[in-house]
Amino acid sequence: MASSPRPGWQLTSDLDEFHSRAATFLHSVPALHTALLSVTDMLRTRGLHVYGAEDPLFGIRTGGNGVGGASDGEGIGGASGGGGVSGAFLWTPPHLLALSPLADDAAEELAGVLADAGLALPGVGAESATAATFSAAWQRRTHVRAAVSFPQRLYRLGTLTPPEPSPAGSARVATGADRALLARWHGEFHEAIGEKGAMDAGEWADARIAYGGVTLWESPDGTPVAMAGNTRKVAGQVRVAPVFTPAGLRGRGYAGAVTVAVSRAALAAGADEVLLFTDVGNPTSNELYQRLGFRPVRDFTQYSFTR
Structure with missing residues (x-):
């Protein structure tokens, strides 16, 4: 990966390189990385431009710690659990930047790296605390307005319970x-x-x-x-x-x-x-x-x- 202008984050347009370096980290807690995993899989199977004509951009952060678990007990594999990787992102223009859950300092660092690179991001999607921290830092760096466009909740299946009665068909x-x-x-x-x-x-x-x-x-x-x-x-x-x-x-x-x-x-x-x-x-x-x-x-x- 090419060196980034700030310590910690490395950026690349090489999907294979990103996958080889980020896979262990992303697989460490697949539920919280589900969007990055599915988009990476689609790019690998359908081609780099399946989401748009522009080349995607990828990044990993090495060193530091991953984000700790919330009340659900779901943690993030940090330096010890992801081969030294503690964060990741991907961007498929013209869509939103997609981030793994990040510590505040890592999210703020990334905003600086991408702003210094002159990127015009349309928005960001991530775990709520990460998205809020990145958005606030991006506003300070670029003087854009940031607004919540879509609040989401991630669910995991426990015991499958079919509806009763089930509709005909x-x-x-x-x-x-x-x-x-x-x-x-x-x-x-x-x-x-x-x-x-x-x-x-x-x-x-x-x-x-x-x-x-x-x-x-x-x-x-x-x-x-x-x-x-x-x-x-x-x-x-x-x-x-x-x-x-x-x-x-x-x-x-x-x-x-x-x-x-x-x-x-x-x-x-x-x-x-x-x-x-x-x-x-x-x-x-x-x-x-x-x-x-x-x-x-x-x-x-x-x-x-x-x-």
């Missing part, structure tokens, strides 16, 4: 014949949450179909009525995303049924843990996933930066 894995439907629902999902998708809808559908990464719930007559996506298994974890039911079909139990189906399939395929993110401001989804057996791990926050 059954689950099946989406295939190439479903491509147009998946692309359309991908767009509708992001429109519903008010967030631009990280990938082109067609590319997203192709990537997911390639590894069986979307499960559909069908009514008894074979009509798809909901979908649940899943990331590929990385470091023993699978993340459910997205879960979507078209507006006119909501409130009938389809989202719960398809989430159970995709979670059960992940466990059957050997996943050690099944994760998902929710919108903290959506009580309906948070209550649903807790009824299904998901338990809160930690809160994450996305900030947008504007001039």
Whole structure:
């Protein structure tokens, strides 16, 4: 990796180098690194420009300590647990900077390194304390305005508890014949949450179909009525995303049924843990996933930066 202008952080545009140096650290606590793990996996399997035309940027921090555990007891592998690595980030322009949980000094250091490099970041997404510290430091360095754009909660599956009664119908894995439907629902999902998708809808559908990464719930007559996506298994974890039911079909139990189906399939395929993110401001989804057996791990926050 190229030397950074500040001690601790090293930056690179070489995905293989980043992966070789950061993998042990990221695998040390996969739940808290789930976004970095899944994005890195997608870049390795679908190409460096799957999220956009610009080259991604990666970084690791060596030395120092990782972030200690919160009330969930979830810690971060620091210098001793990650081969000397105590932090990591990746940036796939034009999307948000994605950070591992960081100690305050590491987050502030990184803001200085990236500001000195002249980068124009659109925002940041990370564990909430890390995101807040980085955003405050970025504001001081660059005089942008930072605002919370999407508060999230990470959940981990405990004991899977199917809804009773389950809606009529059954689950099946989406295939190439479903491509147009998946692309359309991908767009509708992001429109519903008010967030631009990280990938082109067609590319997203192709990537997911390639590894069986979307499960559909069908009514008894074979009509798809909901979908649940899943990331590929990385470091023993699978993340459910997205879960979507078209507006006119909501409130009938389809989202719960398809989430159970995709979670059960992940466990059957050997996943050690099944994760998902929710919108903290959506009580309906948070209550649903807790009824299904998901338990809160930690809160994450996305900030947008504007001039």
